[in-house]
Amino acid sequence: MKILFVTSEAYPFIKTGGLGDVCGALPVALRKRGIDARLLLPAYPAAMSRARLTGETIPMGNILGVGETRLLGAFEPESGCPVWLVDCPPMFERSGGPYMMYPGQDWPDNFYRFGLLSKVAATIGTAGHLMDWRPDVIHCHDWQTGFVPAYLRAWGVSDPPVVFTIHNLHYMGLFGQDVLKLLGLPESMWNLYGLAHHGLVSALKAGIQYSRIVTTVSPTYAWEICTPLGGLGLDVFLRERGDDIRGILNGIDPVVWNPENDPYIVAPIDPESPEQGKALNKAEVQRSMGLDMDPDRPLFGLISRLVDQKGIDFLLGAVHHLVAQGGSLAVLGAGEPWLEAGLNQAAASYPGKVSIHVGYSEELAHRIEAGADFLLVPSRFEPCGLTQLYALRYGTVPIVRNTGGLADSVVPITHKTGGTGIVFDHALTDALEWAIDQAISLYSDKSRLHDIRKRGMACDFSWDASAKDYIRIYESLVTEPSGT
Template sequence: MRVLFVTSEAHPLVKTGGLADVSGALPVALTRLGVDARILMPAYAGLLDRVETTGPAISLGEVLPNVWARLIPATEPATGQSLLLIDCPPLFERPGGPYLNEYGHDWPDNFLRFGLLGRVGAMVAAQGVVPEWVPDVVHASDWQAGLTAAYLWLWGVPRPRTVFTVHNLHYQGIFGREILPMVGLPDMMFGVEGLEFYGHVSYLKAGLYYSHFLTTVSPTYAREIQTQMGGEGLHGLLSSRGARLQGILNGVDQQEWNPTTDPYIAAPFDAENLDGKAVCKAALQRELGLAERPDAPLFGVVSRFVEQKGIDLALSVISTILDSGGQIVILGSGDPGLEWHVQGAAGARPDAVAARIGYDEGLSHRIQAGSDALLVPSRFEPCGLTQMYAMRYGTLPVVRRTGGLADTVIDVAEAEMGTGIVFDHADPGEVIHAVRRTVELYRDRETWAAVVRHAMTVDHGWDRVASDYLGLYSEVLHAD
């Protein structure tokens, strides 16, 4: 089976969030199952210097009005994963990130940049662009790749079959109607039964409407987005397509996130011998200037600072953590107001509260390894990966019952083989109660250790996910 992944980012080449983890890991896992998987993505600034080209550039000509591009076949050196990189320097050779400029603002021509991604995805799928390689399935992800299926529908191409994955319904790729001729789409596609969304063009809706099958990143989130509360205005379309909408939990890279081999942490450990975790805790306390107290329950937060992630809720329980004799470390960035409040909390009690603004891969590993509990009070969470990383490192997740958090964390009070603490509502009172329950469990050292050891044995690897997707692809290929 041949599968083309159309994505705007893939770890380890380009990453802004969980999309990159999935787009980087799933094709590699599918390859182990015998699938010929290739990743199509833009050649952002400097990316061509970090891959190994495997053939001559393929000229695509004028793909969109006044937009010329080439396709560069390559492999990712660390994994050997096959890549198809869209070389279009005027659109992709820029400072800043994949979606934002160096000042943190959306590129004003993102409609064109990711219109090009979708168009090239359709060309590779249906026009024989890559010599002797045509995919059986095109798997596109999120709004940036949403037009892929729209072009295939426009061209009347029933094969290959298309799968579209929503990683976060909140981000929809909304643009004005006037962009349609600039991305080569006719006005007749602008309608409720098409890519129109409240008077605008939605790239996400295009993917949802025109793709043959839909997936999202957890079973609970698949149900939530079909409701008015969770559907972000698209619940009607999603519920009408419910028979072809499936939630498949993401996995984590169990080699990269492995406490027995992790190069970022102070000492290795595993479920059979947790001595190294105590060493990691002491090292984290020293690194961040906290009082070195092995008896203090240490809470960690690794997150973007946005409303979705509930950072305000985490701030609301700091006093409860401190009153319980605990400590908290927070790593992340985002909303300037939240950054200010986080830094203020750390400044007021530097012996018990530590904050680092920004993203630090090594520190994120050390927080997972050195913390006792990871606080994830998300208002909604399509899947979430940090709670799965936490369990790998014997750090018990304290999470809200939503999306993938509900599917991956079992409350210790609800099952004999629980893996964390779960609360129901995004409310400070509930988070406070969850923290108090966590501290109470932590004080029972024997029970705590048993829960930690069980959490560390749960398999969240990509081989399971790849098997699920392989089954879905087979269903897609044989569906009417």
């Protein structure tokens, strides 16, 4: 079976968050199970530098009027996963991030950039002779690929079927109505049951309305987005899809995230006896981030985009309490300037106790996962979350809010099984402070902490089960009569 993965990011080519991790790991997991999965990705400078080009080039012409476009054949050197890079220099050969000119400011022509990606994907789906390869299913990810099924619908094409995965409903890809003409989509799609959303075109809604199956990245999030509170006005359309909405918990790459041979950390962590490895990695985080070298002070880590969704304001309110209770805090992330400023101020107010690295570092992310005693994930909502899965694998106890994929992946330590993490219910600073108190108490009970760490490290969050779930979806679509 042939699956075309269409995405705006995929590790290690380019990554801004969990979408990149998922789209880097899932195709590889599928290929290990005999699925011919191939990536379609914009030819950003970062992607071009990391891909191994095969020399195969397929001209696509100026299909959106934004510049000559071609497909460049490539593969990922480590896994060998095949990749097609959409090369259109006016659209993708830019400095800055894949979505923004600078923090808080999107590229104004993102509708063109990801419309182009989508139209190329739809063209591959209907014109396999381009590369002597035609997908049986197109698997699209988030709003940046939502126009793929819209193009297929506009062309009157029912095959290949499209699976559309929502990684975060809050990012809807909203643009003015005029983009329909610019992208070559019919005005007839401008309606309540098309891609109109509160007077704007929503690329995400296009994916919801025109794909065959909609998946989300955890079962609880699939339920949440079908409610008025979680659905942001799209819940009525999601509920109408009924059984076409599926929730499949994300996995992690057990090779990239392996505490026993991770090249980024200073000492391996033994799943049967994690204390020594944890202590050595904790000391390295303390040293490298300018924290007090105190092995008895519990270290709380946070690795996150610094945005409202992630509950960073709860953490700002709880920093004084965390330090007063004897903890220290290591933060890695970037995002909204006021949250960055608040965390920088906390670091200045509590030298040696609080440290922040603004930006992203893959190496430091691995080191904090390995060295922290507790990982904070205080999200207001969280479709899946991957940092808590990495934490469990590295013997770090996650502290999470009871929402989305966090609820699906972390068992409260109050559970009869003994649990794997600390779970709090309310999106409030007081609730986070309660969870911090639970962590401080747990840290003093070394025997119980040891057992919880071992249970977390024994959890299997590899892509094995999730990949099988996706394969079942693909197989059901391929065996359905055309046009259903």
